[in-house]
Structure formats: C-alpha cells, structure tokens
Amino acid sequence: MAGNSDPLSPRAKLAVTAGKAVAAASRAAGRGSGSVIGGRVALKLDPDLLGRLAQNLDVVLVSATNGKTTTTRLIAEALRAAGPVVSNALGANMPAGITSALAGGSEAKFGVIEVDEKYLAGVARDTSPKCIALLNLSRDQLDRAAETRMLAENWREGLAGSKAVVVANCDDPLVVWAASSSANVIWVAAGQMWKDDAWSCPSCGGVMQRPGDDWFCGECGFRRPTPTWALSGDHVLDPHGSAWPIHLQLPGRANKANAASSAAVAAVFGVPPQVALERMYQVQAVAGRYDVVQFQNRDLRLLLAKNPAGWLETFSLIDPPPAPVILSVNARGADGTDTSWLWDVDYTRLTGHPIFVVGDRKLDLAVRLEVANQHFQVCDDLDQAVQMCPPGRIEVIANYTAFQDLRRRVGN
Numbered sequence: 001m002a003g004n005s006d007p008l009s010p011r012a013k014l015a016v017t018a019g020k021a022v023a024a025a026s027r028a029a030g031r032g033s034g035s036v037i038g039g040r041v042a043l044k045l046d047p048d049l050l051g052r053l054a055q056n057l058d059v060v061l062v063s064a065t066n067g068k069t070t071t072t073r074l075i076a077e078a079l080r081a082a083g084p085v086v087s088n089a090l091g092a093n094m095p096a097g098i099t100s101a102l103a104g105g106s107e108a109k110f111g112v113i114e115v116d117e118k119y120l121a122g123v124a125r126d127t128s129p130k131c132i133a134l135l136n137l138s139r140d141q142l143d144r145a146a147e148t149r150m151l152a153e154n155w156r157e158g159l160a161g162s163k164a165v166v167v168a169n170c171d172d173p174l175v176v177w178a179a180s181s182s183a184n185v186i187w188v189a190a191g192q193m194w195k196d197d198a199w200s201c202p203s204c205g206g207v208m209q210r211p212g213d214d215w216f217c218g219e220c221g222f223r224r225p226t227p228t229w230a231l232s233g234d235h236v237l238d239p240h241g242s243a244w245p246i247h248l249q250l251p252g253r254a255n256k257a258n259a260a261s262s263a264a265v266a267a268v269f270g271v272p273p274q275v276a277l278e279r280m281y282q283v284q285a286v287a288g289r290y291d292v293v294q295f296q297n298r299d300l301r302l303l304l305a306k307n308p309a310g311w312l313e314t315f316s317l318i319d320p321p322p323a324p325v326i327l328s329v330n331a332r333g334a335d336g337t338d339t340s341w342l343w344d345v346d347y348t349r350l351t352g353h354p355i356f357v358v359g360d361r362k363l364d365l366a367v368r369l370e371v372a373n374q375h376f377q378v379c380d381d382l383d384q385a386v387q388m389c390p391p392g393r394i395e396v397i398a399n400y401t402a403f404q405d406l407r408r409r410v411g412n
Contacts, residue, residue, distance in 0.1 A: 012052050015045035016103045023100060035088075039096030042103065050095060053102035054127035057086070057111035060265055061127070061164075063120045063155075064135030065148075066310045068093065070250065070286045071135060071258040072114040077283055078266035078276035083109030091287055094119050095126075110269070117151050121158020131268045132159065133167045133261055135190065137174040138197045138309040139341065148197045152178040167264045169257075170225045173215055177202035177222070188264050189213075189230035190257035193316075194309035196344065231260040236273060238263075244273040249284045254313040288407045292393070295410045296386045299393045300326075302412065304403045306335070308344040314397055321352030324389035326382070328359035328402035335400045339364045347372040353395075356385040359402045382409050 008016065023038030031037075042049050060079070062072045069091045076087040086105020088098055093114040102111055115123045117137070124132060134155070137148045155178035159166065168179035170187040174197065179185050191213075192198075198215075199208055206219030216223035228239040235243040236259065246259050259280055266276035285291040289304045305314040318325065331337045339361050347369055355376035357365050362378050369376045379385040386394065398406050406412075 008052055009046075012046050012049055015042040015049050016053075018042060018045055019100060019103060033090060033092070035090070035092045035100035036094070036096045039092075039098070039100035039103075042099055043096060050099045050102065050123070051126045051128075053099065054111060057102070057105075057108060058269065059111040059113060059127045059129040060131045060133065061113050061115050061120065061124060061129045062133045062135070063115045063117050064133075065117065065138045065140045065307060066313070067135050067254060067258050068114045070255060070283075070289070071133065071262055072112055073283055073286050074258055074262040074280045075133070075265050076110075076112040077279045078262055078271055079110045079112060079269060081266075081271050081275050081279055082269055085110045085112055087112040088114055089287075095123060098123060118154070120155055124158060124162055124164065129162075129164045131167060131265055132162070132164045133265050134175045134179055135169050135258070135261055136172050136192065136194075136309070137178070138194055138307060139344070140307040140336070148174055149202055152202055155179075156181045165268050167261060167268070169261065170227045171213065171215075173198040173208060173222075173224075174202055176225060185225075186229065186264055186268070187225045187227040188261050189227035190260050191231055191253065193253070194312050196308070229260060229264040231257050236260045236263050236277065238267070238273050242273075244277055246277055247281045249281060250286070250290055252313060252317045288403070288412050291412055293410045293412050296383065298386055298389065300386070300396050300410065301393060302403065302406060302410075303395060303397045304400070305397050306399050308341055311345045311397070315346075315349040318353075318395040318397075319393055322390065323353060323392050324356065324394050325350060325353045326356045326358060326385045326389070326394060326396045327365060328357075328382070328396070328398040328406060329362065329365045330360040330399060330402040330405070331364075332360070332401045335402075342368045347374055350374055354390055356388060358382055358385050359398070359405075382406060 019038040019042030022041045023034030026034030026037050062068050076085045079085050086108035088101035093116045152174040160181035166179045166182040166185045169175045169190040171192040201217035203222040204220040206217045209216050209218050230237040246256050263273045263276045292301045303314050305311040331339050357378045366378050
C-alpha cells in the first residue's frame with residue numbers, strides 16, 4: 001500500500017473519479033444524492049477502495065438499531081474540536097455509501113461512519129477503526145434482518161480480535177454479549193427503555209433477571225458490567241465521577257443517551273466532555289428528524305420511528321393530549337415488507353390524542369389502533385390529514401420511506 005504522501009494508487013484515483021462522476025449524473029437526473037450508485041461503481045473498479053480511503057483516518061464506526069444517524073452526527077460535531085471530519089451524515093450506511101462519503105474527505109483527520117448492523121463486521125475489517133460505538137440491538141425489518149440474537153453473535157465474532165476501543169451500552173444485554181469478545185471495552189450506562197428483545201440470556205438462553213436497572217442471568221452468571229460513563233438525568237458522569245450538563249436542541253431521553261455515548265467516544269480521541277457536549281448543542285435536526293416545518297399554515301414536527309423500540313421512545317417526546325398526531329407507515333423494501341411489528345407497539349400511549357392515519361399500509365395500522373381502542377381517522381394523504389387536524393402543533397410520526405415521502409411533500 002502506498003505511503004502517506006500519496007495514499008491512493010492510480011487505480012484507486014480512477015475509481016474515486018468515476019464514482020463522483022456517476023454520483024453527479026444521478027443527482028442531475030433527480031435520483032437522490034447519488035452516493036450509493038457512485039460508491040458501487042467505485043468499489044467495482046477497486047474492491048479495496050474503502051480500506052485505502054480509511055488508512056490515513058482515525059475511524060469511528062457507529063452501529064445500532066436506533067439512533068445511529070443522530071449519534072454519528074453528535075460524534076462528528078464533538079471531534080471537529082480536534083480536527084477536520086468526514087462522515088456519511090445522510091445515513092447511506094452500507095459499504096457503497098460509506099465509500100462515497102470517505103472519497104469526499106481527502107483533508108480529513110477523522111472518519112465518523114454510521115454502519116448498518118448487518119455490515120458492521122465487514123466494514124470494521126476493511127477500515128481498521130480506532131473506536132466502535134455499539135448503542136442497542138432490537139428487532140427491525142423482520143423479513144430481511146436476522147433476529148437480534150444472530151446479529152449479536154455476528155458482531156461478537158466479527159469484532160473478536162479487533163484492536164478498536166469499543167464503546168458499548170451496558171444496559172442492553174445483546175450489546176454486552178456482542179462487545180464482550182473485544183479486548184478493550186468502555187461501558188456506558190445509556191439506559192434501555194425497550195426490553196422486549198432481551199428477556200432470555202444471549203449467552204445460554206436462560207431467563208434474564210431484571211431487578212431495577214440491573215440485569216443478570218440466573219443460570220450462567222452473565223451480567224451487566226460496571227459502567228465507567230453514565231447518563232444521569234440531564235448529565236453525563238465521566239470515569240472520574242464528574243457530572244457534565246447535557247444541553248441539546250434535540251428532544252428526548254434517547255438523544256441524551258446518544259450524547260452520553262458520544263462523549264465517551266470523543267474522550268477516546270482526547271476531546272474532553274465539556275468541549276464535546278458544548279459542540280453537540282449545534283445539532284438542531286438530523287436528516288429532517290425533529291424538524292418543525294410550516295405546511296398549510298400549520299406547524300408540523302417530523303419524527304422518525306422505524307420499529308417498536310423507536311416508537312416507544314418517540315411517544316415519550318410528543319406534546320401532551322390533545323395535540324393532534326398523524327401516523328404514516330409504509331412497507332417498502334427499505335422499511336421491511338412485514339408489518340407484524342406494529343403489534344409490538346403500545347399504541348395505548350396515544351390515548352387522548354386525535355389520531356390521523358396515512359401511508360401505504362394505513363389499513364394495517366388502522367386495524368392495530370382499533371384493537372388498542374384508539375380513536376382515529378384514516379385519510380387519503382398528508383394534505384387531507386392536516387386539514388382535519390384540530391388546533392395545535394401536529395406531531396407527525398413515520399417509518400423510514402414514509403418519512404422520506406413526508407419530507408418531499410412538505411418541501412423539507
């Protein structure tokens with residue numbers, strides 16, 4: 001491999017140039033950012049390109065079922081205190097999208113990369129990360145993703161022997177099982193609201209005991225490790241016991257947890273918690289999530305929720321009743337085509353809210369809401385739903401492609 005003065009071979013440079021040209025053509029044709037198709041072309045021309053692009057960067061990988069994109073953004077902001085950062089900030093998180101992102105960051109010192117759970121082991125092998133952040137694992141896209149225990153096993157095997165510092169959430173038993181094969185783990189008590197994917201021990205299959213915030217397996221002794229970082233209310237506790245205030249423009253407990261993990265990652269690179277957390281305040285919205293937009297003379301807040309764990313966290317964010325709520329669910333390829341996960345969501349938390357239902361699978365959602373004894377109306381589209389909403393800021397909760405549809409409609 002070439003030295004630092006010119007790390008890319010002629011073939012790699014050709015691959016980068018070709019990828020950028022294809023991406024630009026895709027953008028010009030109105031087909032999105034072009035990052036995925038550009039990355040695919042570049043990797044075809046040089047299959048080792050991802051490793052070559054990463055070799056002069058201090059790389060951080062971020063993986064989880066929920067919160068990857070936001071945490072990647074928070075870590076990137078924090079590390080900018082120590083040097084230029086390149087990141088796949090728009091969430092293209094498979095090898096092609098990651099390659100595209102790194103190809104645009106020739107001056108960067110740090111690469112902060114969100115990685116799809118299924119691709120983590122391979123991307124870690126290619127990029128030799130200095131740090132890997134593991135936040136949570138829960139069921140998602142039931143038709144395409146392996147069940148969570150298999151994903152945890154995949155992480156565990158793929159990260160064994162890695163030299164990376166692993167920053168892992170000690171409150172999620174599946175994450176602890178996955179991270180425990182690594183030599184250097186920093187445990188963060190980031191909390192876990194959704195517990196329905198970790199009632200059995202990932203190590204032996206025994207029943208997990210959960211007294212208070214603790215957990216352990218009564219059969220094999222697998223248990224919650226002692227954290228060195230912790231989320232405590234509105235503060236992050238560092239390894240010295242100092243409490244640092246979290247000031248975020250992003251709402252909710254889940255984002256405070258993301259900030260706690262991000263502060264622990266930043267500290268690995270020498271950025272102190274106070275500096276890291278101050279920088280995180282700059283983040284207002286992440287790829288449209290949490291944005292408040294004007295549409296038909298109404299304020300709409302856009303919230304993304306892709307799976308049961310995400311919906312549970314999102315319900316804790318919304319304005320109290322009688323704030324109107326619009327729910328939109330699709331089941332396209334990127335969402336997963338199986339909507340049975342709707343039955344794992346506790347929709348009784350919406351009692352008292354006027355509810356309006358849109359999206360490709362609005363009838364699936366309507367059946368679920370009826371069983372939960374919720375009052376709702378099925379609407380043709382967002383425009384009709386907004387017109388029918390009573391006064392007040394409208395909370396709009398959507399899964400992945402439904403969220404993209406909404407953003408296009410409101411011009412966000």
